[in-house]
Amino acid sequence: ASGTDHGDIRVLVGRGPGGFGVSPEECPQSSLYIVALRKELPTEAFYEKGLTAFASAIPPKQEYLARIKSTNYLPNVFMAAEARQRGMDVAVTFDEDGHLGEAAIANVGIVDAEGRLCCPEGRRILPGTSMLAARKIAPQRLPVVERPIRREEIFTAREMLLFTSASLCVGISHFEGRPIGQGPDAGRPGPVARWLRDALLEHMLATGTPF
Known part of the structure; x- marks a missing residue:
């Protein structure tokens, strides 16, 4: 539909037409939209450079809303604006x-x-498909744990990783202006980020639905 080899498919399910109130009873039937979006693949330079991140002033969503994929993107909008104002790539939430x-x-x-x-x-986040796939693949090379991660641990971590469907896995090179990692990999994407990016792409191509 988009006429391109690379792009995104987004599936949107809504409650359909109706009034402007909050009650679903106003809507006679649900709606379904499938949207094809043109999108370029990230370049090698993007992965080699990595991303900069900081602690957002926006609080995470409440537990009962965090795991719902909804149209409530206002906190996300605030975080994107915050990143632009700070001159960095990624705003990251921290709980109380x-x-x-x-x-x-x-x-x-x-x-x-x-x-x-x-x-x-998973209490205060929406686990994405890329992160869930990474948790399945990563045990081939390193242990995987799901646990609370304290903010100060980031500064002693070997790597910090961002998982998205668009870029799969990309390393975060700096957090709050300080380089992540030690030794020759300090301040640049590390070996796990580079390996997981390729491993996730291979996994996606092997398990995805052909079209």
């Missing part, structure tokens, strides 16, 4: 106890000082 949440439309994890892929608990 200082535990890592998620980015505006992406999941975040770290490779901790012990070499484990650590992903936040």
Whole structure:
């Protein structure tokens, strides 16, 4: 439909036509939209450079809303605006106890000082397909744990990773202006980010539905 080899397919389910109130009873039937979007693939330079991130002032969504894929994107909009104002790529939420949440439309994890892929608990985030796939694939090379991640752990982590359907896995090179990682990989995407990007693409091509 888009006339291009690369793009996104978005499926939108709504409650359909009706009044302007909040009651679903106003709507006689639901709606379904399938949208094809033209989109270029990320370049090698994008993955080699990595992303910059910071702690957002926007709080994470409440637990009962965080795991629902809905049209409530206002916090995401605020986070995107915040990143632009700060001159950085990614705003990341933290809960009241200082535990890592998620980015505006992406999941975040770290490779901790012990070499484990650590992903936040699922209570206050919406687990995305790329992060869930990474948790299945990563045990081929390193342990995977789901646990609370304290903000200060980021500065001792080997790597910080961003998971999205658009870029699969890309390394976060700096957090709050400080380089992530140690040694020659400090301040640049590390080996896990580079491997997972390729492994996730291979997994997607092997398990995706041909069209």
